[in-house]
Amino acid sequence: MSALLEVAGLTRRFGGLIAVDSLDFAVEPGEIVGLLGPNGSGKTTVLNLLSGVLRPDAGRIVFRGQAIAGSPAHRIARLGMARTFQLVRPLASLSCRDNVLAGLAFGRRNAWGDAARAEADRLLERVGLGLAGDTLPGALTYIDQKRLELARALALQPELLLLDEWLAGLNPTELDAGIALVRGLSGQGITILLVEHVMDAIRSLCRRCLVMNTGRLIATGSPAEVLADPEVVRAYLGDEADA
Amino acid sequence: MTGRDLSLAAGAAIAVGALAVVPLVLGDYGLSLAINIASYTVLATAWSLFSGPTRYVSLATVAFFGIGAYTTAVFAETLAWPLVLAIAAGVGIVVAALVGLSTLRLSGVYFVVFSFGLAELVRQLVTWFEVNRTRTLGRYVFTDITAAQIYWQLLALAVLVFAAGFWIGRSRLGLALRAIGDDETVARHAGIDTTRAKLALFVLSTLFMTLTGAVMAPRWTYIDPAIAFNPVVSFTVLIMALLGGVHRLYGPVLGVVPLALLFELLLARFPNHFSIMVGLVFIVIVYLIPRGMVGLVEDAVRKPA
Numbered sequence: 001m002s003a004l005l006e007v008a009g010l011t012r013r014f015g016g017l018i019a020v021d022s023l024d025f026a027v028e029p030g031e032i033v034g035l036l037g038p039n040g041s042g043k044t045t046v047l048n049l050l051s052g053v054l055r056p057d058a059g060r061i062v063f064r065g066q067a068i069a070g071s072p073a074h075r076i077a078r079l080g081m082a083r084t085f086q087l088v089r090p091l092a093s094l095s096c097r098d099n100v101l102a103g104l105a106f107g108r109r110n111a112w113g114d115a116a117r118a119e120a121d122r123l124l125e126r127v128g129l130g131l132a133g134d135t136l137p138g139a140l141t142y143i144d145q146k147r148l149e150l151a152r153a154l155a156l157q158p159e160l161l162l163l164d165e166w167l168a169g170l171n172p173t174e175l176d177a178g179i180a181l182v183r184g185l186s187g188q189g190i191t192i193l194l195v196e197h198v199m200d201a202i203r204s205l206c207r208r209c210l211v212m213n214t215g216r217l218i219a220t221g222s223p224a225e226v227l228a229d230p231e232v233v234r235a236y237l238g239d240e241a242d243a
Numbered sequence: 244m245t246g247r248d249l250s251l252a253a254g255a256a257i258a259v260g261a262l263a264v265v266p267l268v269l270g271d272y273g274l275s276l277a278i279n280i281a282s283y284t285v286l287a288t289a290w291s292l293f294s295g296p297t298r299y300v301s302l303a304t305v306a307f308f309g310i311g312a313y314t315t316a317v318f319a320e321t322l323a324w325p326l327v328l329a330i331a332a333g334v335g336i337v338v339a340a341l342v343g344l345s346t347l348r349l350s351g352v353y354f355v356v357f358s359f360g361l362a363e364l365v366r367q368l369v370t371w372f373e374v375n376r377t378r379t380l381g382r383y384v385f386t387d388i389t390a391a392q393i394y395w396q397l398l399a400l401a402v403l404v405f406a407a408g409f410w411i412g413r414s415r416l417g418l419a420l421r422a423i424g425d426d427e428t429v430a431r432h433a434g435i436d437t438t439r440a441k442l443a444l445f446v447l448s449t450l451f452m453t454l455t456g457a458v459m460a461p462r463w464t465y466i467d468p469a470i471a472f473n474p475v476v477s478f479t480v481l482i483m484a485l486l487g488g489v490h491r492l493y494g495p496v497l498g499v500v501p502l503a504l505l506f507e508l509l510l511a512r513f514p515n516h517f518s519i520m521v522g523l524v525f526i527v528i529v530y531l532i533p534r535g536m537v538g539l540v541e542d543a544v545r546k547p548a
Contacts (some may be wrong), residue, residue, distance in 0.1 A: 053428060073431035083432060091425040094418075102422045105415050106434035112415055156434060 002065070004029045004160055004191050005050070010059035010069075012049055019045040021215035022059065027160065032182070032192045034202045034223065037212035038236055043195045044086055046212070047162050050193075051083045052076040064159065078108055082158035086165050086195075088145040090137030096124060096148055097133040103155025123151045127181065143174055154185070161185065163194040167201045179204055199227075211235070255405070262398055266391035274390050280503045281397035282459055286476075287484040287495035288404045289451035292411070293444045295489030296420035299350075302477045303342070303358035306365045307335050307449040309472035311456025313369060316382040316466050324388070328457055335453025336446055338365075343442040350427075359474070366472035373468070381467035388461045396458045404451045408492040416440060478525075479506075486528045488537025497536035 003026035010023040020042045027033050035043050048054040050061060052073030061069040068076050082103070091099050100120040104111045111119060121133050127147040129140075137145055146166060153161060167178045179201055186192055186205075196202055202209060202223050209226045211219040213235035219226045226232050265277050286304060294301050314331035322330070346357050373380050411417045419440040422430040430437050460466060479502075487498025502524070509520045532539065 051432060053432075072436075073428070074434050074436045077432050077434040085429070089426050089429045091422050091429060093425050094421055098418060098421075102418055102430070102433040102435065105418060106436075108434075152433060 003027060003062075004064065005193070006060070006062040007050075008060045008062075010046070010049060010061065011057050012045055012054060013057050018215050020049065020056075023212075023215075023217055025210055025217060025220070027191060027193055029159075029191055030186070030189065031208060032186050032194065032205050034206035034209040035193060035195045035212065036197075036202065036209055036226070036232075040214075041212040041235070042215040043212055044164060045215075047083060047164055047193075047195060050076075051081060051162060074106070077156055078106075080108060080157065080159040081162065082107075082153035082156040082160075083162035084146070084149040084153055084164055084166050088142065088149055090140075090145050090148050090152075092136070092138055095134050095136060096129060096140070096151075097121060099137060099148055100124060100151045100155045103152045107156035109155070109157055120151075120155065123154050124148075126154070127151045128177070143170060150181075158190060160191045160193065163192060163196070165195055165197065167194075167196055167198045170198075175201065199223075255402075259398065259402055263395065266394050271390070274394060276503070276507060278390060278394050278397060278459075278462065279507070280500060281394060281401060282455055283480065283483055283499045283503055284496050285397060285400045285404055285451055285455045286480045287487065287499050288401070288408065288492070289448045289455075290480050291484045291487075291489035291495050292404065292408050292451075293441075293448035294484070295494075296417070296424045297441055297444070298424050299347070299441070300355045300481070301358040302355060302474070302481065303361045303449070304452055304480045305472050305474055305476040306358075306362035307339065307452035308456035308459075308476055309362070309365060309369070309468070310335055310338060311453040311458075312460040312463075312466055312471040313382075313456075314453075315386075315457045315460035316384045316471075319384060319386045319461065324386075328454060331453050331457035332450060335450055339446040339449040339453075340442065343445040344438075347438060347441045347445065359477070362472055362474060362477060366468045369472070370468045381465055383465050384460050384463060386461045390462070393458055393462060397455065400451060400454055400458065405492060407447060407451075411444070412492065416443065420444060475521075479521075482525050482528060486532060486535055488535025491537045494535060494537040497540070 005027040007026070008024050010020055011018070012020040023046065035046065037043050045054065049056050052068070052071055052075070055070045059069060060067060063076070063081060064079060066079065068079065091102065094102070097117060097120045100123050101116055104116045104119055109119070121130070124130055124133055127150050129144060129147050129151065132140065132144065137148055140148060150166065163182070167175060170178055175198065182192060182194070182205055194205070206223055209221065209223050210217055211226050211229070211232050218231045218235060219229045266274050269277060286308065290301065290304055293299065311331045314334055315327055318327045318330055342361060346354060349357055370380065419430065419435045422433060422435060423437050423440060427437055456471070463470060483498040483502050484495045485498065486502060487496060488494035505524065506521065509517055513520055
């Protein structure tokens with residue numbers, strides 16, 4: 001089976017800083033892959049390159065057999081890649097239902113009218129916001145805004161979902177619910193690449209992790225393997241001499 | 244169609260019917276005032292059609308208004324009137340598409356500056372062309388179009404611009420534009436081709452401005468680039484729309500009517516200090532009514548509840 005997402009030689013510089021340095025990895029259909037690394041290691045930049053916020057300086061990104069490096073974000077979204085943002089970005093002047101409707105109307109579903117509105121409500125219910133259809137996102141708690149972003153992403157009927165610290169800032173109960181939700185999405189055949197710092201979530205969700213440091217991939221493997229890797233420990237904690 | 248839509252349509256039909264008989268009732272002075280208000284209603288509503296949801300503040304209104312006026316000046320004597328309007332529309336659409344494709348990637352203050360520069364650029368191009376090719380700067384506009392006919396055409400344009408706004412508000416395009424106004428990056432990630440949506444609306448909005456210019460040109464009988472491309476028109480439209488409120492379709496009208504009447508009064512009473520007065524009015528509006536008349540109306544409605 002060929003990979004859903006293949007990245008080769010992906011590079012992005014900001015001035016003199018190489019944020020992402022010739023990265024190679026692949027994501028197979030159905031996987032939940034964790035993308036780890038200390039702050040500033042380039043994880044969010046990778047997501048921005050994948051989803052089309054940024055153009056790579058070099059390298060190839062092949063998604064569902066199509067080269068998408070440098071494509072506009074709306075084309076990538078319609079191809080079946082959806083994402084959430086590290087700091088939630090709801091569409092503030094639109095009701096929750098219209099937030100989701102945007103993804104339905106312009107994504108692969110291309111749905112409009114009463115059927116689309118019903119579908120939007122169904123997606124809100126799926127993420128636990130069943131009663132919030134007419135509410136403005138500003139009235140929601142931070143956690144619920146995260147749920148809203150997820151519903152908007154799901155409206156695109158993605159094959160690959162990029163979650164940027166979607167589980168960060170949740171209390172233990174919410175975290176359990178969040179993990180169950182992500183696992184449920186995976187069970188429905190959505191492939192997931194998640195940037196995450198919450199180790200409990202990574203251990204319980206991911207069979208495979210990629211670890212980045214200063215723009216480069218320094219380890220891949222199961223959560224237990226990568227967390228035991230000396231180079232990963234060094235990236236997070238520094239050399240013994242520094243400690 | 245719901246019952247609310249039907250009563251809205253009926254109310255609009257009655258209003259348009261009442262407005263249509265205005266030229267038969269009013270004298271010359273009243274009619275010229277009505278034409279002024281009608282023309283600014285179309286311009287300000289068309290302006291907020293694009294600038295309201297996208298939050299791109301455009302000062303290019305008079306560029307398109309002037310293009311329309313000049314098209315009339317060049318062709319009105321030789322061609323049938325509908326053909327003149329069609330040519331104006333065509334030229335306006337082509338210019339808007341070119342400008343839109345090259346500028347709608349700009350954001351914030353860069354777009355404001357560019358749009359202001361555009362009006363000046365078009366004015367200078369027309370001046371250059373007139374001086375070097377036709378060897379005369381001004382043109383006379385001779386038509387047998389009466390003031391009442393101008394008013395009725397503007398009224399028709401107003402109906403069309405409101406219908407367009409109503410339709411957009413309920414269409415996918417409207418949702419796309421509100422999403423763009425909130426967060427363009429998120430809009431793109433929802434699958435919205437933001438450049439195309441903005442371009443479509445920019446072309447539609449400026450089309451109404453171009454046609455208004457074409458319809459208004461016979462009022463002057465003589466135009467030159469300084470009259471047709473007077474930047475004060477862009478600023479006036481902007482401040483009228485802001486006074487009214489750009490987030491409701493009916494908003495700009497609430498700004499157009501009082502300001503048009505006020506400007507008329509100032510021009511009559513203080514002809515030498517008109518610009519200073521207008522400047523003061525602009526400042527007062529921005530300071531005291533930042534959310535526009537719509538905001539005042541909505542607050543008044545909400546308070547008793």
